[in-house]
Each structure stands twice: as C-alpha cells, then as structure tokens.
Amino acid sequence: MVGREEYSHIFVRQITLNLHMNPQFPKNEWWKPANEGGFFGNNYILGDEWYDRYLNDRLMTRKNRIFRETSGISDIVKRHQLNGLFLFCPCGNGRLLNSFKMINSKLIGIDLNFNYLYHANKTKQKNVLSLINSDMRYLPFKDNVFSMIANMWTSFGYFSQHExxxxxxxxxxxxLNQNGLVIIHSNINPIQVGHWDGGRRQKRITLSNGGILEITETFDVRNEKIWGVWEFVGKQKTEYNQYAITVWSIEKWKAVAQKIGYEIVNILGSIQDIDKSLSMEDEECVILLQKR
Known part of the structure; x- marks a missing residue:
C-alpha cells in the first residue's frame, strides 16, 4: 500500500502497489492493460489528450478539461455535504485524482493497470493516501468506509456480462457510508444513442502529436452495447483499438439502482452544471447514486 498507516484499518487485507493480479481476473476482455492485449495503453493516453473537438463544439486543452471535471466533482461533493474518504474508481494515470484539491479531502485511487498507477504515483499529491492495483469488481475495502466514489469518463459498463x-x-x-454518493460520468448520453444516424456516430480528431484519431461507434440496441473502434492514423502505420461498453436506458438504471438500494438523486447533462438535468442534446451524462 502506498499511503498512510492511520487509514490501514479500511482495508480487508494489506495491499501494495506491486500486488499480483487477482486470480479471478477474466481472460480475453478488451479492458485489459495493453501489455495483456487490451485497450488501455499508450494509445489510449495519447487519444485522451486531444486538443480539438472536445465535446464536439469547443476547443479545450488537457489543463482546461481537468479543471472543468474536478470543479464539477467538487460542486457535487459540496452540494451533498460529503466529507471523509473519496475513491476514484478507476483512477487511470491520475489525471483527475492528483488534481482534486478540495480542503480536507482524503483520496484513494484504484486501477487494474499497473503502468497507469506507476505514472499516477509520480505526481501523487499529499491528499492521495493510496494507489491500489486491483480489479474494481473485487474491492479490497471493508464495508461503509467511503463518502464518495468517482467513476469518470465512461468507465462503467466495461464488462461483457450484465451480472x-x-x-x-x-x-x-x-x-459506501450511509448517504454516500457514486458519481458515474460518461460522454455517452443514453437518451441520445438510440437516435444516432444509422445507429452510428463517428469523430475525427487531431491529436497533440499531429496524428489523427478516428472513432467509430455503433449502438447495438438489442444487447445494450456500443461497439467502438479507435483508429490511430500516423505517419508510419495505422493501429486499431477496439472496445464494447454497456449502455443502459434511464429506465433500466432506475430499476437496477432501486433493487440494490440506491436512490438516483439526479441525472445530469453536464459535469460542469450540476443543476442541468439530462436532455437529448447533451453530450455527457452524470448519474448520481446515493446509498440509502
């Protein structure tokens, strides 16, 4: 565990940044680290650092994006008067985790990708207590220890099985503690996907290194999935990264959440405006689940 001893009581077992993969780690899943044949590697980091066409219609640097997203999380946390331990799940390379600077916030990041955690550790801030290498389905924490969980940038729906x-x-x-909150943020609007032209959307993005990223996504209504391809077009070669993300309807979100015991306190159309309810035109979706 990379962190502080006074918080060691929240863990079911002691963990280090060199933790071996969980024995239940599934095979042949797209969301594996790139060195395991999956989607998340250097290409993803490059693709995540584009400078144009962010949310389609406005230019925004990486620094602008970080400020926008961390400010949105802070606004939600303040609105719901949350304090204590916050979990970024997954935390990736620490882009948001290490930029979240609310007063008295204590943070933990968890990610399956060791290489991303290695980069996150390089810029780890004092309020980040631990970085944990683990599958997020098998969280190594005791019950009732977090006040907020942030699941940012379309990081829900990775798994092929509904269960x-x-x-x-x-x-x-x-x-989660009682009244604790999960923030699930996505650049996929579940109201909008069913109205994509031909069930498909495409983007062509100029990357910071001068290369081109072409994104093609197709919505499979029957299986509630988006099938996506990132095509990186460079000077020397073209590379492909593929993925599949489950997208539930608002009605299904409500049914699943209620069955587990959550209350959906809001469904927003922007991480930047916490008073804006989701509509057809929005390019983001933020679902707020509260433990009751």
Whole structure:
C-alpha cells in the first residue's frame, strides 16, 4: 500500500502497489492493460489528450478539461455535504485524482493497470493516501468506509456480462457510508444513442502529436452495447483499438439502482452544471447514486 498507516484499518487485507493480479481476473476482455492485449495503453493516453473537438463544439486543452471535471466533482461533493474518504474508481494515470484539491479531502485511487498507477504515483499529491492495483469488481475495502466514489469518463459498463456490471454497483454500495454518493460520468448520453444516424456516430480528431484519431461507434440496441473502434492514423502505420461498453436506458438504471438500494438523486447533462438535468442534446451524462 502506498499511503498512510492511520487509514490501514479500511482495508480487508494489506495491499501494495506491486500486488499480483487477482486470480479471478477474466481472460480475453478488451479492458485489459495493453501489455495483456487490451485497450488501455499508450494509445489510449495519447487519444485522451486531444486538443480539438472536445465535446464536439469547443476547443479545450488537457489543463482546461481537468479543471472543468474536478470543479464539477467538487460542486457535487459540496452540494451533498460529503466529507471523509473519496475513491476514484478507476483512477487511470491520475489525471483527475492528483488534481482534486478540495480542503480536507482524503483520496484513494484504484486501477487494474499497473503502468497507469506507476505514472499516477509520480505526481501523487499529499491528499492521495493510496494507489491500489486491483480489479474494481473485487474491492479490497471493508464495508461503509467511503463518502464518495468517482467513476469518470465512461468507465462503467466495461464488462461483457450484465451480472458483472451489477456486481460492481453492489461493491460500491457495500463500501459506501450511509448517504454516500457514486458519481458515474460518461460522454455517452443514453437518451441520445438510440437516435444516432444509422445507429452510428463517428469523430475525427487531431491529436497533440499531429496524428489523427478516428472513432467509430455503433449502438447495438438489442444487447445494450456500443461497439467502438479507435483508429490511430500516423505517419508510419495505422493501429486499431477496439472496445464494447454497456449502455443502459434511464429506465433500466432506475430499476437496477432501486433493487440494490440506491436512490438516483439526479441525472445530469453536464459535469460542469450540476443543476442541468439530462436532455437529448447533451453530450455527457452524470448519474448520481446515493446509498440509502
């Protein structure tokens, strides 16, 4: 564990940054680290650092994005008067985790990708108590220890089996304090996907290194999935990264959440405006689940 001893009581077992993979780690899943044949590696980091067409219609640097997203999380936390321990799940390379600077906030980041955690550790701030290498379905924490869980940038719906996605919500419920909040943020609007032209959307993005990223996503209504391809077009070669993300309707979100014990306190259309309810035109979706 990379962190402070006074918080060691929240863990079910002691963990280090060199933790071996969970024995239940599934095979042949797209969300593995790139060195395991999956999507998340250097290409993803490069693709995540584009400078144009952010949310389609405005230019925004990486620094601008970080400020926008961390400010939105802070506004939600203040609105719901949350304090104590906050979990970024997953935390990736620490882009948001290490930039979240609310007074008295104590943070923990968890991610399956060791290489991302290695980079996150390089810029780790004093309020980040631990970085943990683990599958987020099998959280190594005791019950009722977190006040807020942030699941940012379309990081829910990775798992091919419906039961695994539901299990993740149950794990978050287990480790949340009473009235604790889960923030699930996505650049996929569940109201909008069913109205994509031909069930498909495409983007062409110029990257900070001068290369081109072409994104093609197709919505499979029957299976509630978006099938996506990132095509990186460079000077020397073209590389492809593929993924599949489960997208539930608002009605299904309400049914699943209620069955677990959550209350959906709001569904927002922007991380930047916490008073804006989701509408057809929005390019983001932020679902706020509260443990009751």
């Amino acid at each position: 695994d996605n539901v299990h993740l919500l149950k794990e978050w419920y287990r480790i």
